[in-house]
Amino acid sequence: MFQRFISKQLARPSGLFGRLFTARWLEKANAGMNRLTIEGLALGAHDRLLEVGFGSGCLLEMVLANNLCSSIAGVDVSREMIQHVSGRxxxxxxxxxxxxxxxxxxxxxxxxxxxxxxxxxxxxxxxxDPRVALAECLRVLGVGGRLTLCFNAKADLAQWPGHVYGFTLYELSQVEEMLAAAGFSAIEVMSRNDPGQGLYYCVTGTAA
Ligand SMILES: C[S@@+](CC[C@H](N)C(=O)[O-])C[C@H]1O[C@@H](n2cnc3c(N)ncnc32)[C@H](O)[C@@H]1O
Structure with a gap:
């Protein structure tokens, strides 16, 4: 029951719990993944960045506070996270x-x-539907635009019992293949293995 609740919070933080706990928890737990993603993005002064599923807003604030690009936009499906990050x-x-x-x-x-x-x-x-999602990413990126996805390794996330409630886990090779099939090229991979977070990947591709 508790695992199912936590899984739902991660998929779409909601209610008082989402505002008070999920945002803070995401902020702390995923700091390393957010840092690696910023590295993978290789932002420049003229870039306009979109983050999809910003959660606590940690990555966006790091980008803005360090003046890493010209402007940012963020979208999320959680009304609570939108409210939280709009204030932040x-x-x-x-x-x-x-x-x-x-x-x-x-x-x-x-x-x-x-x-x-x-x-x-x-x-x-x-x-x-990852094919629809990646087609949308390709569409909003201009030709030559770069997409960076960061996610936990399948074997590591599979050890957490809550993954059975609504998570689809992917091997690195599957993600690389999905990006290539969607029309991304020059695919690059970075990885880290943090004590708390386990193994995770940052996959970047260029919109053709
Ligand atoms: C596990 S949290 C990760 C938040 C943040 N990126 C991080 O790593 O700390 C997933 C976030 O993505 C959002 N999300 C889930 N599915 C989404 C979708 N289809 N489109 C946009 N956002 C989505 C959720 O509402 C939530 O804020």
């Missing part, structure tokens, strides 16, 4: 450097080629 990034939103909206990776609320970089950390497990 208020200063940047008012300055016109950040935009936070509701959005599902399978139907992104943006036009073609609006972003040069796109990232998503720990959301792949919850996508209903």
């Amino acid at each position: 990034l208020r200063r940047y939103i008012e300055e016109g450097k950040a935009e936070i909206r509701y959005g599902d990776i399978e139907s992104l609320p943006y036009g073609n080629g609006e972003f040069s970089k796109l990232c998503s950390v720990n959301t792949l497990y919850f996508w209903h």
Whole structure:
């Protein structure tokens, strides 16, 4: 029962628990994955970045605080996380450097080629149809835009009993194949093995 509840919170943080606990927990537990994703993105001054499934907003704040690109946008399906991150990034939103909206990776609320970089950390497990999701990523990235996905290794995440409640786990090779099939090239992989988080990958591809 508890594992099912936690799995649902991770897929879509909600309610008081989501606001008070899930956001803080994601912030702490996934800091290493967010740092590696920023490294994989190789942001430049002219980049416009979209993060899909920002959770606590940790990655977006790191990018903004360090002035790593020209502007950012974030979408998430959790109303609680949208509210939380809209407050957290208020200063940047008012300055016109950040935009936070509701959005599902399978139907992104943006036009073609609006972003040069796109990232998503720990959301792949919850996508209903990865082909649709990756086609959407490709669409909102201009040609030459870069997509970075960060996710836990299948064998490591499979050891956590809660994964049976709504998680789809992927081997690294499956993700590489999915990106290539969707139209991404020059695929690069980085990995880390943190004591608390286990093994995780950061896969980056260029929109052709
Ligand atoms: C496990 S949390 C990860 C949050 C953050 N990226 C991190 O790693 O700490 C997953 C987040 O993705 C969001 N999410 C899940 N499915 C999504 C989808 N289809 N489109 C957009 N966001 C999604 C959830 O609401 C949640 O905020």
